[in-house]
Amino acid sequence: EAKIxxxxxxxxxxxxxxxxxNGTLGVDLQSMDSLVADKSTGIITSGPGATLGMLxxxxxxxxxKGINGGTCPPVGLSGFLLGGGxxxxxxxxxxxxxxxxSFEMVDAxxxxxxxxxxxxxxxxxxxxxxxxxxxxxxxxxxxKMMDVPDVIQYxxxxxxxxxxxxxxxxxxxxxxxxxxxxxxxxxxxxGPNSSxxxxxxxxxxxxxxxxxxxxxxxxxxxxxxxxxxxxxYTWID
Numbered sequence: 001e002a003k004i005x006x007x008x009x010x011x012x013x014x015x016x017x018x019x020x021x022n023g024t025l026g027v028d029l030q031s032m033d034s035l036v037a038d039k040s041t042g043i044i045t046s047g048p049g050a051t052l053g054m055l056x057x058x059x060x061x062x063x064x065k066g067i068n069g070g071t072c073p074p075v076g077l078s079g080f081l082l083g084g085g086x087x088x089x090x091x092x093x094x095x096x097x098x099x100x101x102s103f104e105m106v107d108a109x110x111x112x113x114x115x116x117x118x119x120x121x122x123x124x125x126x127x128x129x130x131x132x133x134x135x136x137x138x139x140x141x142x143x144k145m146m147d148v149p150d151v152i153q154y155x156x157x158x159x160x161x162x163x164x165x166x167x168x169x170x171x172x173x174x175x176x177x178x179x180x181x182x183x184x185x186x187x188x189x190x191g192p193n194s195s196x197x198x199x200x201x202x203x204x205x206x207x208x209x210x211x212x213x214x215x216x217x218x219x220x221x222x223x224x225x226x227x228x229x230x231x232x233y234t235w236i237d
Contacts, residue, residue, distance in 0.1 A: 010076025
């Protein structure tokens with residue numbers, strides 16, 4: 001009625017800062033952060049103010065499970081899921097919003113709605129991955145947890161600091177990664193203050209990460225041999 005845009009804020013970090021804008025009414029949801037990881041159902045139920053790190057912690061220690069989430073623990077849950085949610089597990093398990101079972105939301109008329117694939121399904125499909133500027137404020141999420149291996153193989157490949165090498169690595173990586181093992185998550189970092197290219201790998205498969213890298217051309221790229229390192233972690237680490 002007042003023609004003021006209402007912007008909810010989970011409280012986690014955001015690259016774009018959509019939840020902090022001039023001329024808007026901010027609704028801070030940080031205190032709504034209670035969550036329960038139910039081992040029997042495989043569902044984690046959470047308030048919108050919880051962070052991904054909180055979900056990781058309770059999924060692992062309370063239910064022996066993981067979630068298909070992002071790489072940064074302080075990201076707020078609602079912004080992440082409403083934006084789609086991409087992370088190291090996305091090649092294997094899709095976007096994080098694909099694991100949303102249901103949610104509750106308050107719409108612009110003040111109604112508390114239960115939303116799922118069967119109930120208010122138009123809202124469900126519109127909001128899961130639809131991004132900012134949605135149709136209401138989510139007050140509770142129910143997300144399906146996933147089985148994760150005990151050991152994750154982690155690796156990095158660091159190349160020489162020159163722009164030609166960075167371009168070569170970026171070009172090859174985008175071609176090669178499209179057909180790589182679905183259990184392999186990866187990141188390519190380039191710059192901005194240097195032209196050094198660095199690859200990070202997160203492997204949740206039963207094979208060997210070093211074998212995957214050795215069978216590619218990643219080691220032969222660049223003006224000199226890259227530095228390669230490996231380390232095994234538990235999933236929660």
